[in-house]
Amino acid sequence: MKIKLNPDPEIVNTIREGLKRTGGYCPCRREHTEATKCMCQEFKNQIADPGFEGFCHCMLYYKSLKN
Numbered sequence: 001m002k003i004k005l006n007p008d009p010e011i012v013n014t015i016r017e018g019l020k021r022t023g024g025y026c027p028c029r030r031e032h033t034e035a036t037k038c039m040c041q042e043f044k045n046q047i048a049d050p051g052f053e054g055f056c057h058c059m060l061y062y063k064s065l066k067n
Contacts, residue, residue, distance in 0.1 A: 002064045003047065006055065015060040028058040 006012050018027025025032040026040050035041040043056035046063060053065045 001047075002067055004062050004064065006059055006062060011059055015058050018058075026058050 006015075015027060019025070019038055021027065022032065024037055026036045026038055029036040029040075038058075039061065040057060043061060043063075046052045046054070046056070053063055055062050
């Protein structure tokens with residue numbers, strides 16, 4: 001398993017700007033709770049799922065099943 005940034009630098013820059021604007025909370029979410037603080041709880045749960053491969057909700061991170 002490997003966690004990496006989205007290969008598209010434009011998406012990465014846009015999301016990082018949003019994270020700065022929101023104080024570290026997912027810019028794709030309306031509520032600001034511990035569950036929506038980057039790296040969000042939803043993606044942490046997906047990381048824990050051995051069968052999940054894909055992007056987090058905001059497309060910043062990608063979980064690959066390959067090393």
